[in-house]
Amino acid sequence: MAIEILMPALSPTMEEGTLAKWLVAEGDKVSSGDILAEIETDKATMEFEAVDEGVIGKLLIAEGTANVAVNSAIAILLDEGESLSDAAPSAAPASGAAPQAASEPAPSASAPVAVKIVEQDLPAGTTFKSLTVREAIREAMSEEMRADETVYLMGEEVAEYQGAYKISQGMLDEFGPKRVIDTPITEHGFAGIAVGAAFGGLKPVVEFMTFNFAMQAMDHIINSAAKTLYMSGGQMGAPMVFRGPNGAAARVGAQHSQDYAAWYAHIPGLKVVMPYSADDAKGLLKSAIRDPNPVIFLENEILYGQSFQVPDLPDYTVPLGKARIWREGNDITLVSFGIGMKYALEAADQLADMGVSAEVIDLRCLRPMDTETVVNSVKKTNRCVTIEEGFPVCSIGSHISSVLMQEAFDYLDAPVITCTGKDVPMPYAANLEKLALVTTAEVMTAAKSVLYR
């Protein structure tokens, strides 16, 4: 029986990859465990091994092909003595991938409204380049390390391994082991060492492999880093950045899938940044590294591979504490940050098709939080929905809602609705995980509710 060899998923968030190199040719006999190909994911180049024995009948995908979807057939493996013509033809790529949600906008009775995309305020003649969020973060760190000898990077697998998520790829080569430092898997200890190094005159960038592991370092982040400036009467503080992926990736379960935005946003003495786009990630991280305070920089694994237009400027920075209006609108304000922006922007598109003009605000920074921009927007639109991935109790949305009650009560035509992750530990099962996360459909339901439609 001929077997289709399928493109493997090699990380929790991988949806496609590059078939970098075939290590077998048609007609080769292979045994279980033989290396068939090298496959490049957005995180690493991995060797792909045979599971079954047989003879390579046909290579369906040429080496060097990019964007090969997970679960599509890449080769046909024949039993010994079997010929390709014996094998049942299989023209279509193998099924097995989860069905994609329909991305068509819902038909609407109202006439669609024009979308007003807000341009960033940049010098005339600025050109752009396409960068992934991953590349943008790397550029920000590298540029700051070139400019300031006291900036260094430490964390698990940041050096020799080239970064667990490839953020620091190539940085060891450029900056050497003195400034790109692999730590043991001891977050409590190395976070404390980094705080001490900051007291001692350096500007550490601490990478947590994920913010879930930063729980072990929480005492140093809060008690040692955030409070010392105050406790010392302004004599010394911790100019440093704690960064890494935060929130749910895909199918990694409850202990690896928490959004800590609200936790850190609670703490005076910390600054908290949670970017959505690559240009903001770059500009905000550069500002965070230069900031004389401890900054929590919350990234998202799913966004790492997404590309955005980034200003091609020698020193592009974005100030901390300023929200970004992505789209102007008059009928409803959608407030989000981080990956929540994906749902906010998708909902805004669908609302536009319904004839509703939504203003979309990316908070970008959760502390200090630019609530003024939100309040001003709601004074215009009179309606607000917040979107985030974190838990609902004491969420960022709860805070926004409270601010709006106090500062824009008379302008509200409907209650503020907070769309959040569900109040459950993240389940592993694919269907339950989907249910636990906030969705564009939920944002639409909330938006329609406050619009009374």
Add this chain to the structure above:
Amino acid sequence: MAAKKPSKANVSKDDLLHYYREMLLIRRFEEKAGQLYGMGLIGGFCHLYIGQEAVVVGLEAAAEEGDKRVTSYRDHGHMLACGMEANGVMAELTGRSGGYSKGKGGSMHMFSKEKHFYGGHGIVGAQVPIGAGLAFADKYLGNGRVTFAYFGDGAANQGQVYETFNMAALWDLPVIFVIENNQYAMGTSQQRSTSSAEIFERGRAFGIPGEAVDGMDVLAVKAAGETAVAHCRSGKGPYILEIKTYRYRGHSMSDPAKYRTREEVQKIREEKDAIEHVRDLLLTGKHCSEEDLKAIDKEIKAVVNESAEFAKQSPEPALDELWTDIYAQAEA
């Protein structure tokens, strides 16, 4: 107590007098702080250093200008020994604007950038990785400084201490881990809390050399400190000093210390007191007379009384101080 190293008498009169003054200042200062606490002028937690004076005075004698120190919440002695002003420390205890942290830190949270004193940390054990981090910065900057990271026998059972031992050894950080073993982690004796009798030996698992030191003998502490400093400064990495000492007072002002007998405390005071030891050396060595020492006592008393007066007179912080020092402003 550890095996006592004989105190060599080949120490100068000036040095002995200096140690005597320093230790006496700490003791009188702490007694005064205890008094002010009783009067309600000092609030919250207040952990006195009485009995342990030889530890910081001996190690400061081994330090050079620019070396750093960081410790726990039992920090008044460390501050006085590294040259911080009694007035500023006492005024911080009373929560006044003349305190080192403008009244915003209190007994457990004081700092002095000028004197390279990095706290004053209220969370048990947190100062250990912070101390290694200070040493990390010094090594990175190549400035030849060493850091003294002080912690107690209680903190010595914390995970972060061993995470730090591992990294300090791995990266050859110039840090001296000073275990001030006063035998009680709050109310729990070492026998009841700690699986090993000699805590410094735990460093062996990480390849960190160390030794036990008689912490009631300032000369032994100084000698051990010099060994440790020389080791660190020569680039050989961290060193552990387990200094066996004793705290005469309770863990904090609110501790009735029912976990040990009055006789146990009394015996150590009578037989081992660090200040009496130096006093004996001064008198038996005929370096000075009873009258000379009385004059010093008087001097110290005046300094302490002045600090108490300053701490009472210094105004409380202005109300707008509530909102300052939360964030540092970027330099223009």
